[in-house]
Amino acid sequence: MTADTKEENITEDEAALYDRQIRLWGLDAQRRLRAASVLLVGLRGLGAEVAKNIVLSGIKSLTLLDPTVADEEDSMSQFLIPRSEVGKNRAEASLERTQLLNPMVKVTADTSNIDDKDDAFIKSFDVVCATGCGTTTLKRLDRVCQEGAVKFYAGDVFGFYGFMFADLGTHEYAEEVKKPKHAEKNVSSEEEGEPSPKKAKVEEPETTTVKKSMKFPVLEDALGAKFDSSSSEGKKKLRQIPNTFFITKVLLEFLEQQKRRPASSSLEGDKKQLSNLRKQTLDTSGVSDNKMPEDFTEYCFGQLSPVCAVVGGILGQEIIKAVSQKDAPHNNFFFYSGTDDGGFVTSIGS
Amino acid sequence: MAATLKGVLQGSLADNVKNSKILVVGAGGIGCEVLKDLVLTGFKTIEVIDLDTIDVSNLNRQFLFRKEHVKKSKSQVARESVLKFNPDVDIKAYHDSVMSPDYDVNFFKQFTLVLNALDNRAARNHVNRMCLAADIPLVESGTAGYLGQVTVIKKGLTECYECQPKPPQKTFPGCTIRNTPSEPIHCVVWAKHLFNQLFGEDDPDQDVSPDTEDPELTAEAGQSALQSEAKTDEIGGIERKSTRVWAMNTGYDPEKLFNKLFRDDIKYLLSMETLWKKRRPPQPLNMTQLPSDTDGNSSAIRDQRQWSVKECANVFSDCLGQLKKELATQGDGGMLVWDKDDETALDFVASVANIRAHIFGIAMKTRFDIKSMAGNIIPAIATTNAIIAGLIIMEAIKILSGKIKSCKTVYLNRVPNDRNRLLVPCTLDPPNPKCYVCAPKPEVTVVVNCTRFKVGALQDKVLKSYLGMVAPDVEIDDGKGTIIISSEEGETEENNDKFLSDFGIRNGTRLKCDDFLQVYSLVVTIAHVEKLEEEKEFEVVGDLSELQPQEEQQQAANGSKPHNGGDKADEKEEEDDLMLIEEEEFEEEQQRMEEETRTTRKRKASSETEPTTKRSKTAEAQAAAGDNDVIEIS
Ligand SMILES: [Zn+2]
Numbered sequence: 001m002t003a004d005t006k007e008e009n010i011t012e013d014e015a016a017l018y019d020r021q022i023r024l025w026g027l028d029a030q031r032r033l034r035a036a037s038v039l040l041v042g043l044r045g046l047g048a049e050v051a052k053n054i055v056l057s058g059i060k061s062l063t064l065l066d067p068t069v070a071d072e073e074d075s076m077s078q079f080l081i082p083r084s085e086v087g088k089n090r091a092e093a094s095l096e097r098t099q100l101l102n103p104m105v106k107v108t109a110d111t112s113n114i115d116d117k118d119d120a121f122i123k124s125f126d127v128v129c130a131t132g133c134g135t136t137t138l139k140r141l142d143r144v145c146q147e148g149a150v151k152f153y154a155g156d157v158f159g160f161y162g163f164m165f166a167d168l169g170t171h172e173y174a175e176e177v178k179k180p181k182h183a184e185k186n187v188s189s190e191e192e193g194e195p196s197p198k199k200a201k202v203e204e205p206e207t208t209t210v211k212k213s214m215k216f217p218v219l220e221d222a223l224g225a226k227f228d229s230s231s232s233e234g235k236k237k238l239r240q241i242p243n244t245f246f247i248t249k250v251l252l253e254f255l256e257q258q259k260r261r262p263a264s265s266s267l268e269g270d271k272k273q274l275s276n277l278r279k280q281t282l283d284t285s286g287v288s289d290n291k292m293p294e295d296f297t298e299y300c301f302g303q304l305s306p307v308c309a310v311v312g313g314i315l316g317q318e319i320i321k322a323v324s325q326k327d328a329p330h331n332n333f334f335f336y337s338g339t340d341d342g343g344f345v346t347s348i349g350s
Numbered sequence: 351m352a353a354t355l356k357g358v359l360q361g362s363l364a365d366n367v368k369n370s371k372i373l374v375v376g377a378g379g380i381g382c383e384v385l386k387d388l389v390l391t392g393f394k395t396i397e398v399i400d401l402d403t404i405d406v407s408n409l410n411r412q413f414l415f416r417k418e419h420v421k422k423s424k425s426q427v428a429r430e431s432v433l434k435f436n437p438d439v440d441i442k443a444y445h446d447s448v449m450s451p452d453y454d455v456n457f458f459k460q461f462t463l464v465l466n467a468l469d470n471r472a473a474r475n476h477v478n479r480m481c482l483a484a485d486i487p488l489v490e491s492g493t494a495g496y497l498g499q500v501t502v503i504k505k506g507l508t509e510c511y512e513c514q515p516k517p518p519q520k521t522f523p524g525c526t527i528r529n530t531p532s533e534p535i536h537c538v539v540w541a542k543h544l545f546n547q548l549f550g551e552d553d554p555d556q557d558v559s560p561d562t563e564d565p566e567l568t569a570e571a572g573q574s575a576l577q578s579e580a581k582t583d584e585i586g587g588i589e590r591k592s593t594r595v596w597a598m599n600t601g602y603d604p605e606k607l608f609n610k611l612f613r614d615d616i617k618y619l620l621s622m623e624t625l626w627k628k629r630r631p632p633q634p635l636n637m638t639q640l641p642s643d644t645d646g647n648s649s650a651i652r653d654q655r656q657w658s659v660k661e662c663a664n665v666f667s668d669c670l671g672q673l674k675k676e677l678a679t680q681g682d683g684g685m686l687v688w689d690k691d692d693e694t695a696l697d698f699v700a701s702v703a704n705i706r707a708h709i710f711g712i713a714m715k716t717r718f719d720i721k722s723m724a725g726n727i728i729p730a731i732a733t734t735n736a737i738i739a740g741l742i743i744m745e746a747i748k749i750l751s752g753k754i755k756s757c758k759t760v761y762l763n764r765v766p767n768d769r770n771r772l773l774v775p776c777t778l779d780p781p782n783p784k785c786y787v788c789a790p791k792p793e794v795t796v797v798v799n800c801t802r803f804k805v806g807a808l809q810d811k812v813l814k815s816y817l818g819m820v821a822p823d824v825e826i827d828d829g830k831g832t833i834i835i836s837s838e839e840g841e842t843e844e845n846n847d848k849f850l851s852d853f854g855i856r857n858g859t860r861l862k863c864d865d866f867l868q869v870y871s872l873v874v875t876i877a878h879v880e881k882l883e884e885e886k887e888f889e890v891v892g893d894l895s896e897l898q899p900q901e902e903q904q905q906a907a908n909g910s911k912p913h914n915g916g917d918k919a920d921e922k923e924e925e926d927d928l929m930l931i932e933e934e935e936f937e938e939e940q941q942r943m944e945e946e947t948r949t950t951r952k953r954k955a956s957s958e959t960e961p962t963t964k965r966s967k968t969a970e971a972q973a974a975a976g977d978n979d980v981i982e983i984s
Contacts, residue, residue, distance in 0.1 A: 015651050019407045023722055024495050024729035027654065045390075049736065056410055056732045076355060077390050079435040101413055159358060240770060267357040302358035305390035306747075309383060309740030314772070317496075317733040328765070334772065338744050341758050343773025345766040 010034075014104070018058055029324035030058065034104075036323040037061040039125040041114045041141075042132035043090035045077025045303035046157045049312025050129055050319070051098050052080070057320050061106035063125070064098065066090040067113040073264070077157075077305040114141070123148030127319055130154045134256040135223060142167050142219040151322045154219065155315045156251070158262070159300040160338035162311035163248045166318055166329060167216045173325045176207040215350075216332050222349030223249065227286045238287060242344040244335035246285065246292045250277045251300060262301050271297040299339055307338050314343075359747075364392065366750040371395040371460060375448050375477055376467035377428040378402065379730050380491055382414040383739030384467050385428055389436040391743060397461075399444040399453070400425040405691070411732035449476045449820055451867050458484035463746055466490045467739070469728075471516070475787075475818035476868065478503065478511035482788055483869035487754060489745050491738050495729045496764040498738040502745050502757040502778060505788065512818070513782035524885065525564040528557065530625055534707055534715050538723045541702035542688055544611070545695065547593040548602070549673050549686040558593060558611075560619050567624055602674040604667035608637040612705055632709045637663060641708075653718040657701070659708050665701035669694055690725030699724050737762055741773070786817070786872060797877045797889040800855050806846030809835050812888055817872065819865040826853060827860035827873070837866065850876065 010030060015022065022030050036059045040051055043066040055062055070081045070090050078094075085093035091109040099107045114130070115137055122128060122144045130141050130153070138154050145152035146169050154165040227241070228234030254262060254270075254277055262270040274297045282292060314334050321327050330345045337343075359367060372393055374384055377400035388396055402424045404415045414431035415424070423445035433441060446452070449472070458464065458480045466488060468474050474490065481488040481503065488503040490511060503510050526532070527540050543556035600606045616634040620626065642660035657665065672694045677686055688695050700717040703724075707714050721727065741760050748757050758775035766772045786794045796812055813822040813835075821837035834853055836842040845853075855861070857878035864871045882889055 010651065012651060015653060016406050018410050020727070020730045021410055023718075023727060024731060052413055053733050053736060056413055058410070073355065075390070075436070076358065076392070079386055079390060082434065083437070100416060103417075242770075264356045264358065298360055302355055304358065305387045306740035306743035309387055309736045309743075310773075313733040313735075313737035313740065316736070317731075320733070330766070330772070336773070338747075341741075341744065341760050341773060341775035342771070343762075344770045345772045346770055 014058065017104070021057065025320075025324060025326055029320075029326045032324045033058050033320065034060055036126045037063075037124075038127040038129065038319065039063045039065060039122070041065050041128070041130040043078070043080070043094045044074065044132050044157075045305060045308040046155055046162065046312050046315075047090075047131045048078045048080045048094065049308045050131065050155070050315050051094065052101055053312060053316025054319055055098055055101045055105045055107065057316070058102065059105055059323065061108070062098070063108050063110055064091040064094055065110040065112060065114060065117075066094075067111055073302055077303045077308045079305075119144045119147070123150060125150055127151045127153065127323060129315065129319060131156055132255075132261070134259070135219075135252050136256065138165075138252075139220050139223075145169075146218065151319075152219075153315060153319060155311055156248070157303045157307050157311055158247075158251045159302055159304055160307055161244055161247050161251075161296070161300055162307050162336045163244065164311060164315045164318065164330075164334040165219060165222065166322075166332050167218055168214070168322055168329060168331075170213060170215050171322065171325075171329060172211065172213045173321075173327060173329070174209050175212050175327055176209050179206040179208050212328065214328065214331055217347075217349035219349075222332060223252070225285075225349045229287055238291070241291075241346060241348065242335045242337070242342060243292055244337045244342065244344070245333065245346065245348065246278075246281055246287065247296050247300070247337075248335065249285070250274060250281050250292070250296075253277050253281060264301055267301065270301075274300070293339075296339075304338065307336065310336050310338075310343070359392070360751075363747065363751050367392045367747070368394050370462035370750060372397070372746070373458070373461045373464045374398040374467060375464065375473070376400055376469070377414075377424040377443075378408065378467065378469065379411050379732075379735040380493060380739050380742070381424075381467035382412045382428055382431075383736050384465055384742055385414070385432045385441075386435060387739055387743045389432045389439045389441075391747075393439065395440045397442040397444070398425045398428060399446055399448050400428075401445070401447045411730060411735055413732065448473055451821070453480070454867060455480060455483045455869050458486055461486055463749060464488045465742055465746065467742075468492075472818065474511055476820060479787060479818070479865075479868040479870050481505070482510055487749050489742050489749075491742050493730065493734045493738050493762075495731070496734055496762075498734050498741075498762040499759065500738055500741040500745055501759040502749065502754065504754055506781065507754065508757075508778040509781055510785060510788040512787040513779075513785040524555070524557070525561045525566065528559065528561040529564050529619055529622070530566075530629060531706065531710050531712060532629075534703065534712055534719075535723050537703040537706040537710070537712060538699065538715075538720055540706055541699040542724055544593075544702055545686075545688050545698055548597050548670075549677050550688060551685055552592065552594060560615055560622070562622075564622070564625070567622055602670045604670050605637050607670065608635075608663060608666065611702075612637075612709060616709055630711045632711075635659070635705065635709060651718075653721070654716055656714060656716055657704060659705060662701040662704045662708075665697050666705065669698035669701065673698060690721055690727070696721055696724070734762065787870070791873070792871070793873045793875065795875045795877050795891050797879055797882065797891055798850065798887070799880060799882070800850040800857075800876065800878045803850050803888065804846065805834050805842075805848055805850065805853070807887065808850065809846070812874075812890070813863060816888075816890060817863075819863065819870070819872075820867055821865060823864045823866065824874075825862045825864075826855065827862050828854070834861075 010027060014030070014034075018030055038054060038059055038061070040047055040062060043051070043064055047066070051062060051064065066089065068090055070078065070086050070088055070093055072086065074081050074086070074090070075083060080094035080097040081090065082093070082097070089111045091111055095107060095109040114133070122141065128141060128145050128150055130138055133141070133154065142152050146167065149169060152167045155163060227238045229238055251262070254274060258273070262274060275294070278292055278294070278296070282289060311334070318329055321329050331347050332350075333346045333348055335342070335344045335346065370393060372388060372395065374381055374388070374396060377385065377398050381398065381400065385396070385398060400423070403421050404412070404419045404424055404427060406417070406420055409415055409417065412424075414428045419427045423443070425443040425445050429441045429443040433439065464477065464481050464486055466474060466477055468477070477488065482505045485505050489500065490503055491500045492498060502508060522536060522539060527536055527543070531537050531540065540558060544558045546553060546556050547558050597607060613634040613636055616632050620631055620634070640660040640663050642658045673686060676694070677684060680686065686695070688699070690696055696717065700720040703720055704714045715723070741762070745757050748754065757778060759778060761774045761776070763772055763774060767774060781788050783789055786792045794817070808824070809822060813819045813824070822835055823833065823837050824835035826832040826834060832853060834842060834845050855876055857876065859876045861874040861876065862871070863874050877891070
C-alpha cells in the first residue's frame with residue numbers, strides 16, 4: 001500500500017456499508033476505489049448499469065456525460081431515468097437516482113458532447129468509460145487516455161449482443177498466487193492418523209502476492225485487425241474470434257456512418273443497411289460468410305435490459321479491478337451474445 | 351413499453367413476455383437485479399416473496415434499498431422501488447417464507463415461470479419440489495464472490511435440484527475441537543460451542559470439555575487421565591455437571607470461568623500425554639498474567655485490529671457480564687441464540703477463539719476475520735449479482751420463446767477458461783432416474799442403529815434436515831399402518847423420545863413418508879447397523895451411494911446445481927434465519943470455500959484432457975461447449 005492511500009483509513013461507516021465486498025477484495029482495494037474519479041460517457045441502458053455498479057462499489061466521484069435526450073427506448077433498460085423525464089437530457093435525468101445509490105460518491109452530470117471536450121478534461125480522470133460512441137470518438141478517447149495514463153474502457157449493447165473493450169496501457173497489478181505448502185511447525189494431524197476430513201481444511205491456502213504487469217493493444221489496432229483465412233495459422237487465429245466481434249464491428253460502423261443507432265422506428269431500412277454492412281465487414285476483415293449469422297439483424301435492436309446487466313456487470317467489475325490494481329484484467333475484449341449464452345474474453349490486435 | 355418495442359423481441363416472444371406471470375423467490379442481491387430486469391424487459395405480472403428485512407451490509411449491492419429502508423421488508427421495498435422504474439407492472443410482494451403452507455401447489459400453478467434468487471439449500475429444495483409438483487419451469491441460480499451460475503429445471507426434461515447428492519456436511523471431529531485444535535476455525539467452532547453451553551441451547555454434540563474418548567488415546571491413557579482427574583480439585587478436570595449449571599453457580603464469574611476453561615482444562619489436556627508427543631503442547635493461561643503485546647497492526651477500525659490476549663480476556667469478562675444480563679431477561683429456562691450480527695455475541699466468540707488460539711499456538715485473528723468464519727459469510731458484490739440476474743432473464747426468455755430445450759446451465763468464471771469462455775454454457779442433463787425426489791417412485795435407504803435412534807431424530811435430522819421435508823407424515827409399511835410421525839400438531843409428539851426399535855422398526859422395515867405440502871412421497875427402507883463410522887448417527891445410502899460426488903465436486907460454492915456442491919445448507923447453525931435471504935447470508939458457507947471453488951474451477955478449466963463431469967457424455971454437450979468447458983461451481 002502506498003503512503004498516500006494508507007493515510008486515508010476507511011471509516012467505521014464505510015466498513016459497515018462495504019463489509020461484504022471488503023471481505024472479497026480487501027481493505028487496500030477499497031481504499032484505492034475511494035480515491036478514483038471516473039468519467040462515464042453515454043447514459044443509455046449500458047451506461048446506467050455501469051454507473052450503478054461502480055457507484056455502489058464506492059469510488060470517489062463519477063461524472064455522467066451525455067448530450068442527448070431520453071426517448072422511448074430508454075424505458076427498456078435505462079432505470080436511472082424516470083419515465084416522466086423523456087425528452088430531458090440523459091445525464092441530468094440520471095443524476096438523482098445515481099446519487100441515491102450511494103451518498104458517499106460525488107456524482108455530477110455534464111450535458112456536453114465528448115467530442116467538444118479538450119484533452120485536459122479527459123486526462124483529469126483516473127478512468128474513462130465510453131458507451132454508445134462511434135469509432136472516431138472511441139479512437140480519440142483511447143489515444144488521449146493513453147497519453148494521460150488514464151484507464152480506458154469502451155462498451156455497447158445492441159439488442160441481444162454486447163461488448164466491452166479495455167485499453168489500460170501498461171497495467172500493473174497485484175495477484176495472489178499459491179505458495180507450495182510447507183511442512184508446518186506443528187505436526188499435522190494427518191500424520192497422527194487422526195481422522196482428517198477433507199472438508200475440514202480451514203486455513204486459507206497459503207498465498208503470496210506478486211506484482212505483475214500487462215500491456216494492452218490500442219483500439220485502432222484492435223478494430224483494424226485483419227484475418228488471413230487462407231493460411232492455417234490465420235484460420236487458427238480466426239477460430240479464437242467470437243462471431244460477436246464481427247457483429248460489433250458492423251454495429252459500430254452503422255453508428256459511425258449514420259450518427260445514430262439502429263431504431264425501431266426505421267426497422268426495415270436499418271435491417272437492410274445492416275445486412276449491407278455485414279457483407280462489407282466480412283470482406284474487409286478477410287473472413288468467410290459463416291463468421292456472422294445472417295439473422296443477427298433480428299436480434300440487434302434496442303438495448304435489452306438483461307444484456308446490459310451482463311455486459312455492465314463485466315465492465316463494472318473490470319473498472320473496479322483496474323482501479324484497485326488487484327487481479328489480472330481481461331485483455332482486451334469481452335463479447336456477449338444472448339442468442340447462444342456465449343461470453344468470451346478475447347485478445348485482438350496485439 | 352419496455353423491450354416489447356417493435357423489433358427488439360422477436361415474433362410471439364413480446365406477447366409471451368407480456369402475458370406471463372412470474373414468481374421471484376428472494377429479493378436480496380440477485381432478486382433486486384432480477385426484478386429490475388423483469389420490469390424493464392416488459393414483464394407485466396410479477397410476485398415476489400422474501401422473509402428477510404434490510405440490513406446495512408446489503409446496501410453495497412441490493413441497489414433497490416437505501417439507508418432509510420434498513421429493517422424494512424425486502425420484498426415490499428423492492429416492489430416499491432421497481433415500480434418507479436416501470437409503473438405499469440402489477441407486482442405483489444409477500445414478506446414471508448416460501449416454505450409456509452400458504453404457498454401450496456395451487457399457488458405455484460398460477461405462474462408461467464418461477465425464478466429462484468435464493469441463498470440456502472433448504473428453500474431451494476422446497477421450491478424445487480413445489481415446481482416439480484406444479485410442473486412449472488424453474489430457473490435456479492447462485493453466486494459466491496466473483497462466481498455464479500444459472501440453470502433451468504423442468505420436470506421430466508432436466509435434472510431437478512436434488513438429482514445429484516449434495517456434499518456431506520462439513521464438520522470437524524469432536525476430538526479436534528475439544529482436544530487438539532490446529533487451525534483458527536477449530537477455535538472459532540469451540541468458542542461458538544462455549545457460547546451455546548453457557549447461554550444457548552444445550553447440545554450434547556457441542557461439549558467443550560476435554561474429550562477422554564479421543565481415538566488417539568489408548569484405553570490406558572484415557573483411563574489414567576480419568577484417574578488423574580479424580581485427584582484434581584472440583585473446578586479442574588472434566589466438569590461432570592453441565593457447564594451451564596456450573597457457570598451459573600459461579601454467577602458467571604469471569605475469573606473462575608477463565609481459569610477453568612483456559613488453565614485447568616488445558617492442564618488436564620496436557621495430562622493426556624499421547625496427544626502431545628508429536629504436537630506442540632498447549633500452554634495454560636492464568637488470568638492475572640496475560641501477554642498484552644500485539645502485532646503492531648494499527649488499523650483504526652476495532653474490527654481490523656488484532657487484539658492482545660489481555661484485551662481478549664477483558665472483552666471476555668465484559669461479554670460474560672452482558673450476556674448474563676441478557677440471559678436473565680429471557681426468564682427461567684430461557685436461552686440466547688448466537689447471531690453474528692449481535693455485537694456482544696460476536697465479541698464473545700472473537701475473544702474466546704483468540705485466547706484458545708493463543709494457548710494452542712495457532713494464529714490469532716481479527717474480529718473481522720472471525721465474523722467471516724463464525725458467521726459463514728459469503729462475500730457478495732453487485733457486479734456478480736447483476737450478471738447472474740441478467741443470465742436468469744435470458745434463460746427465462748428462451749423458455750418463453752418455446753425453446754426450453756436450448757436452455758443451458760451457465761457458469762460465470764473468474765478468469766476465462768482455455769477456450770476463452772468467461773461465461774460457460776453447458777447442456778442440461780436429463781433427470782436422474784434414481785433421484786429420491788423426482789423419480790416416479792422415490793426410494794431411499796437410511797442406515798441407523800434402531801435401538802439407539804429416536805423417532806424425533808428421524809423426523810428432524812433425517813426427514814426434515816437431510817431429506818428436505820417440511821412437515822412429514824410417517825407410516826410403517828407393516829400392513830397395520832402404524833403412524834409414528836404426524837404433521838398434525840400434538841398427535842405424535844410422545845413418540846419423539848422413543849427408539850425406532852420400540853415400534854418394531856428393524857433392518858428392512860419400510861417407512862412410507864409423505865409431505866402433503868410438497869406433494870411428495872418417499873419410501874424409506876431402514877438398514878440396521880450396530881455402529882456407524884466417524885460417530886455418525888445415520889447415513890442415507892442405497893441408490894445414492896452409487897452417485898457419491900467426487901471429491902472436487904464437494905468443494906462447493908453456493909451454486910444451484912446439486913452436483914456442483916450447491917450451498918451447504920445443512921452445515922449452518924442458524925437455519926431459522928435462512929429461509930429466504932440471499933447470497934450474503936450463506937451462513938452455511940465459509941468464505942474460504944470460495945477460494946477452494948476458484949481453485950477447483952481453475953484446475954478444471956485449465957485441464958485439456960480431464961473428463962470433467964458426466965456431462966461430457968452427450969455429443970450435444972460437447973458441441974455446445976466442449977467437455978473442458980464443463981466447469982462446475984463445485
Ligand atoms: Zn431429481
